[in-house]
Every structure is written in C-alpha cells, then in structure tokens.
Amino acid sequence: MSETMSTAPAGGAPAAEPEDDAILQVRNLKMYFPVKSTGIIRRTIGHVQAVDGVSFRVPAGGSLGLVGESGCGKSTTGRMVTRLYEPTGGSIMFDGQDITKINARGLKPLRREIQMIFQDPYTSLNPRHTVGSIVGAPLRIHGVLPKDKVLGRVQELLEIVGLNPEHYNRYPHEFSGGQRQRIGIARALTLQPKLLVADEPVSALDVSIQAQVINLLRDLQKEFNIAFLFIAHDLAVVRHFCPEVAVMYLGKIVEVGDRETLYNHPNHPYTQALLSAVPDVSQATIGGRRERIRLEGDVPSPINPPSGCRFRTRCPIAKDICAAVEPPLLQIGPRHKVACHFPGEIGAHPTEPVTQRLLGVDAHGQPDPGASPVEIPSGPGYSDTWFDLRSNALGRS
Ligand SMILES: Nc1ncnc2c1ncn2[C@@H]1O[C@H](COP(=O)(O)OP(=O)(O)OP(=O)(O)O)[C@@H](O)[C@H]1O
Ligand code: SF4
Ligand SMILES: [Mg+2]
Helix, strand or coil, X not given: CCCECCCCCCCCCCCECCCCCXXXXXXXXXXXXXXXXXXXXXXXXXXXXXXXXXXXXXXXXXXXXXXXXXXXCXXXXXXXXXXXXXXXXXXXXXXXXXXXXXXXXXXXXXXXXEEEECCCCCCCCCCCCCHHXXXXXXXXXXXXXXXXXXXXXXXXXHHHCCCCHXXXXXXXXXXXXXXXXXXXXXXXXXXXXXXXXXXXXXXXXXHHHHHHHHHHHHHHHHHHCCEEEEEECCHHHHHCCCCEEEEEECCEEEEEEEHHHHHHCCCCHHHHHHHHCCCCCCHHHHCCCCXXXXXXXXXXXXXXXXXXXXXXXXXXXXXXXXXXXXXXXXXXXXXXXXXXXXXXXXXXCCCCCCCHHHHCECCCCCECCCCCCCECCCCCCCECCEEECCCCEEECC
C-alpha cells in the first residue's frame, strides 16, 4: 500500500488546510490550443500546451501573484479564470460554484463578479467612446442601475480611482498612460467584483507611475475586499502586493510559497534565476550570490515540451532523472511547494534526488520494483504535513 502525505490516521482522508476562505480554487487546469495544418483540409496536427495542470487558490479579499517569462501561460490562465476561454481540462471553483463548464446564461452573472484589468491601457479602451460611456457600459449591459443614476455612479468611480469626475466626457487619448489604466480599473470596479484578474496591469507604465497604480489597487482591495490574481512577468512587481506568489514555467507552476519564503529561500533553480534579476532583492537572501544567474538557451516550444522536467534544457543542475520523470509540485514547508528533484537553496541543492523514494524510482528515474511510491497531493492550497528536506521524510517541520 502506498503511504500518503497526511497527518490523518491510517486509512483516513488526507488532512488539508481548511479551504473555506478561498474565493477561487483552480485544480489541474489545462489549456491546449489546437495547431492546424495548412491547406484546404485543415487537420489538427498538434497542440500548444499553453497551461498544463496548474492548481492554486486565492483567498477572499487576498492576492496571489502569478509570475513567469513571456509565453509561460499566465494570460491563458487568467482568461480561463474569467471564462474568456473554456479550459481543456481541470476545474475552477469560484465562490463555492464550479464555473468550469458554465453555459452562456450562467456566464452573465459571473461577469459581474470576476473582472479583468488588461496590460495595455492604450488598446483596452475603445478610442471612439467617452470615458463615461466606457466606465458606465457594464452598468448598462447588466441593467443594474436606472439610466438616470448611471452618470452619478460613473463620476463616483472616477473619483475613487483618482480621476477628475468632471472629465467623464473626454476620450481616452486625452489621458496619460497611468490615467488610462485608472479608467480601465474604474471600469473593472463598476460592478463591484469579488475577484479581479489583473494581467500585467502596470507593465506598460513608467516606473514612477507603476507604484501609484499599485498603491491604488491596494487601497481598492482594502476598501472593497476584492481578491486579486495578479499576473506579472517579474517578481519585483508583485512583491509588495501579494503575500503569496506562484512561479510558472512553460505551462506549469514550478514553485509557490508565501512571500517571505519565496523571496528569501527560493528552492527552484528557475525562481533563483528570476530573483537574481530583481534589483531590489538583497543578494544575500539568494545565497549571497552577487552576479545575475543567466539561463542558457531559449524557452522550448509548448507544442513539444521537454520530457520530464520542462525546465531541464536550461537548468544548470539537471541530471538524468530530470529527463525521465516529471518532478511533482511537492510541499516542502508550511506554505511552500516546489517542483524539482533537487530542491534547495543556491549552493545547497542535494546531490541525490529527494523525490526518488516518493516516486518509486532509482536515481536515474527508472522504476524501482522494490519501492512503494507515495501519493503526493496535487490540489490547490497546502496540507498541514509536508516533506521535510532536512530529515528527508514526511512530517511536520
Ligand atoms: N489563442 C491561442 N492560440 C494558440 N496559441 C496560443 C493562444 N493564446 C496563447 N497561445 C500560446 O500559449 C502560450 C502561452 O501564452 P500566454 O499568452 O498565456 O503567455 P503569457 O505568459 O501571458 O506571456 P506574456 O508574458 O508574453 O503575456 C504561448 O506559447 C502562446 O503562443
Ligand atoms: S527537476 Fe532537474 S531540471 Fe528540473 S529544475 Fe530540478 S534540477 Fe533542474
Ligand atoms: Mg500575457
């Protein structure tokens, strides 16, 4: 019989953290885009595995940061959560309801509760509509206010995001980039959502304006108790906003943890490389390394990702097992999970794969007939038991 990573008595259900404060729980979410042949008969000849089995949770009124290089699947994940895309697989629970396969009728009320802020404040606003019309559109579409009350509410929203309420009659091109992003935020707030998916909301803005917009989002979050899935391509942006951060690489989450752990004790070689490029992270906290860790090679194609660990073609410490077996997203601390056969801080990665016994394989990743594999939880959130790297055993710290 396989052992499970659980504190429950033998035969009992795994002891997971109470999940009732989660507004969003995503489990094993997948998005495969078909690749078609050219020619008259367009056949499906492959799939872009844009997102391949991600699980995470966002607490009500809290925030999760989702970080990774261009093309790793962040926007696709955000678009599935807002149900702009229907996932290929997995499930999305929002506020206690399974919204994975919700039909068009069910989507309308959902659109009120989950809103999205887009990266580019230039293209996400219709240049031919006034700001009043843009911000008021959701109120009209959903018919939540009588017509004569819409203008008052629009002006209130403009004021909330720090814009002059008298400017409702102006057009987007009459505003600066930061102001346009504020208009996008006002539009997203119009229906008082419970969850905002912010897809790189400050990437297109000057650094000085970025801090203002992030502060605004923080104030709004506190005031209206909005939960955030905050997408960014570098770890610096989400650092002050998100108490919990997940790092993605080629469609998968490779490390997730609370802020203190992830920034000060990253265990995945990819997170370590990303952090070495963040100027405001004290280098002492990432193993005393002074120089930037430069990753060799390009990100492989998600149409034909590498076998085993998808990061192995660029990983400085990859070994045989990395090509043979995919590392599970293993919980290694109270609020810390990492998908690596050799997790450890810089300079302290183990020489033997820590996953060997758990997966029932030998050091090269070949099946070990004498071993008993362990059932490793793959859902969102954390268990109250984890794999302790110091003792190489399951247990509490
Ligand atoms: N509609 C689509 N059809 C086919 N492939 C797609 C589609 N949308 C995205 N992809 C592919 O899926 C992968 C993930 O794309 P996605 O836009 O989610 O990445 P991202 O992490 O948001 O990147 P960026 O930081 O550049 O915004 C990429 O390889 C992309 O080319
Ligand atoms: S599993 Fe192997 S290739 Fe992947 S990050 Fe860990 S050491 Fe590198
Ligand atoms: Mg994107």
